[in-house]
Amino acid sequence: xxxxxxxxxxxxxxxxxxxxxxxxxxxxxxxxxxxxxxxxxxxxxxxxxxxxxxxxxxxxxxxxxxxxxxxxxxxxxxxxxxxxxxxxxxxxxxxxxxxxxxxxxxx
Amino acid sequence: xxxxxxxxxxxxxxxxxxxxxxxxxxxxxxxxxxxxxxxxxxxxxxxxxxxxxxxxxxxxxxxxxxxxxxxxxxxxxxxxxxxxxxxxxxxxxxxxxxxxxxxxxxx
DNA sequence: TATACTTACTTACGAAAAGTAACTAAGGTA
DNA sequence: TACCTTAGTTACTTTTCGTAAGTAAGTATA
Numbered sequence: 001x002x003x004x005x006x007x008x009x010x011x012x013x014x015x016x017x018x019x020x021x022x023x024x025x026x027x028x029x030x031x032x033x034x035x036x037x038x039x040x041x042x043x044x045x046x047x048x049x050x051x052x053x054x055x056x057x058x059x060x061x062x063x064x065x066x067x068x069x070x071x072x073x074x075x076x077x078x079x080x081x082x083x084x085x086x087x088x089x090x091x092x093x094x095x096x097x098x099x100x101x102x103x104x105x106x107x
Numbered sequence: 108x109x110x111x112x113x114x115x116x117x118x119x120x121x122x123x124x125x126x127x128x129x130x131x132x133x134x135x136x137x138x139x140x141x142x143x144x145x146x147x148x149x150x151x152x153x154x155x156x157x158x159x160x161x162x163x164x165x166x167x168x169x170x171x172x173x174x175x176x177x178x179x180x181x182x183x184x185x186x187x188x189x190x191x192x193x194x195x196x197x198x199x200x201x202x203x204x205x206x207x208x209x210x211x212x213x214x
Numbered sequence: 215t216a217t218a219c220t221t222a223c224t225t226a227c228g229a230a231a232a233g234t235a236a237c238t239a240a241g242g243t244a
Numbered sequence: 245t246a247c248c249t250t251a252g253t254t255a256c257t258t259t260t261c262g263t264a265a266g267t268a269a270g271t272a273t274a
Binding site for chain 3: 250256271
Binding site: 035036037040047048050051071072073074075 | 249250251252253
């Protein structure tokens, strides 16, 4: 097996998107900043994995985390400029899914 | 944990793209029909997983497989219309990666 | 005839990641 | 003190991945 011949930047971008749940987390955050439990129930991910994904997306500079010391505590996750820049891509995926994914596909 | 509130078609589309390697396989096939071993070395995937991914993409109607009984045998994989329709999305990912992925990110 | 070569896979198996559920920590409330 | 809320973490099982070796079909070579 050989090393890939692809552009490393593209490969990196794809590796972020092709990790399970990360795409959906980003998509969900495109509708605005929100807290942990909101994302959790919106996309149906478990706390264990959401915690992991948010941590990685923060490290990648795609998501930022802000703490509001209210009662009960509020921690909001939102997209950085880098994260928001994925909007056109998500739009294309919406278009493709509407045009090509049938209702039988979703069963 | 609750069920997701997202559009099922979009979720399905994302599930295809967020399975490891599928995005790269589709991207690679955008440059034209090609055989198993070409894809294998171009993106650095193992035969075991490439076989699995091509089978699934065929089931999804994104990839088609054609056998040419030459010597040695030639089996070509190419994108269907549904697969080709992912080109704009891949273009957006290229743009994003060029704008936002740094060379340090790729280390 | 037997051995080897090519492509396109498949099988076996240990390692890594994901899924589920229960648990913890911090802060406030009854 | 006991309990509630959010935001996680831990423990454990199941699924998926990665690596390497093996198989099958069809030539070609010694």
